[in-house]
Amino acid sequence: MRGGGRVPVVALTGFLGAGKTSLLNHLLRRPGARLGVVVNDFGALNVDAALVTGQIDDAAAISGGCVCCLPDAGGLDDALRRLAQPRLRLDAILVEASGAADPIAVARLIGFSGAKGIRPGGLVEVIDAVEHFRTVDRWPEPPARYGAATLVVVNKADRLPGDDREAVLARIRERVRRRHPQVPIVTARYGRIDPALVFDTAADEDPADQLPIARLIREQDAGRAGHDQDHDHDHARAASVRLDRPVSPTALIDLLEAPPTGAYRLKGRVRVHGSRAEQGFAVDVVGSLIHVAPLPEPPPVGELVAIGMELDPAGAQQRLDAVAATPAERPDTPGLRRLRRYRRLTS
């Protein structure tokens, strides 16, 4: 969400050559998003020249909406601090980790970063479908690195021989699941995943009562109904609900803690009855990360959106509708306490 709120920091990890830069380039091509980029090792920068006009060592706005920042080793915090400045109004910061980096360490670095104005936005682990069993997954136990991921992208599926493809993909999925049963797994070519899985594209012209992400999804739906668009990737499915009244904090937190089946992201803006006045909160769930932030004003109309590649839209709709329909009794002291606990943990 542009303006206000903390900027999500999304890490892209994966073994050397898995396709991190391809995925980064794909995300940077998304029009309308203002993204910060941190490339975590020198010499690896290979971002589209049209989007990044050279290796720059300070945060700078450049055409295409991308801001790029190259830190030296250990400079991640400095880079995040620079990119989190409110005047840059970024929708997300993408950190491409070096192929040699351990995703668990990367997640920890971001999670414990001292930089203000940021929050962890997930960790996307890119797997090379062809090289996987020759590089990262060579031992009886599945690699610990899967445990840190909030989304796994099995890339280069096109390079698997046709008669073997499904079997190899199934084997990779099975190995990932053994380590991390809940993590969503998508397959991709050249890292072309649905950007809605990673960040929102904010749009200044969006009406005040609508979340940018909802607009993005509407556009995608329109694109799907029409002919060809730039849709060279699997689509995320979504369900959303408009909230005309304050929501029940208990119903809301129950939803955030147990999102609808297949929901990889869940986000929204809500109004609740506080102990004295009405209060507004922005909520955001990525994988198992729950983030709750206060809004300066309660939104006149709220919204909740669930997104996922394997979302059951009807089931998700029911869950969202149920939150909208739960009476916002007051005082809902236990619910408010749970909400504030997440707020304290994440802001």
Ligand SMILES: Nc1nc2c(ncn2[C@@H]2O[C@H](COP(=O)(O)OP(=O)(O)OP(=O)(O)O)[C@@H](O)[C@H]2O)c(=O)[nH]1
């Ligand atoms: N056939 C095919 N090639 C791919 C795919 N994704 C990436 N590649 C190619 O694989 C090579 C490595 O991709 P990169 O995106 O640079 O991988 P990386 O993980 O950033 O690599 P390092 O930064 O060296 O760790 C490039 O030549 C890409 O063009 C894919 O899905 N299919």
